[in-house]
Amino acid sequence: xxxxxxxxxxxxxxxxxxxxxxxxxxxxxxxxxxxxxxxxxxxxxxxxxxxxxxxxxxxxxxxxxxxxxxxxxxxxxxxxxxxxxxxxxxxxxxxxxxxxxxxxxxxxxxxxxxxxxxxxxxxxxxxxxxxxxxxxxxxxxxxxx
Numbered sequence: 001x002x003x004x005x006x007x008x009x010x011x012x013x014x015x016x017x018x019x020x021x022x023x024x025x026x027x028x029x030x031x032x033x034x035x036x037x038x039x040x041x042x043x044x045x046x047x048x049x050x051x052x053x054x055x056x057x058x059x060x061x062x063x064x065x066x067x068x069x070x071x072x073x074x075x076x077x078x079x080x081x082x083x084x085x086x087x088x089x090x091x092x093x094x095x096x097x098x099x100x101x102x103x104x105x106x107x108x109x110x111x112x113x114x115x116x117x118x119x120x121x122x123x124x125x126x127x128x129x130x131x132x133x134x135x136x137x138x139x140x141x142x143x144x145x
Contacts, residue, residue: 001040002077002115009122011036015079016089018044018059024085025049031082031095033059035067038074043067047082060101064108073108077115079125090121096133105130106137 002008011034019032024047031047045063049056057065060080067075082095096118097105105114111131119125130137 022046031059035063094118102134
């Protein structure tokens, strides 16, 4: 899937919908993610902060953990949107996944085929692969003896 611009825009729209659910009272940086499975299902995630900081969770991991908890482990793409409260779509900076999220993605996603779309708006986005964002990731094959 995601063969057309319309399909990419639809997934970007899902990420913006997820961003609306963000709980970010400390940083006011609201992130949404839309994870596309190879079967065509979409799982949304948002960032969830905590007063103690470290118990919080990123939008990307929220989406992945929701999918895995429902038996889905084959993913083809994720869209990530994020910005400070009050910044309009199409403005601001791109929001790339943190190192922990990149590592979690590496557990389930092919580094060459898995697409990561960093969006500012439905028509403004940058696309890359997981391998480009995490070129020397630690993966399960590293544990094979």
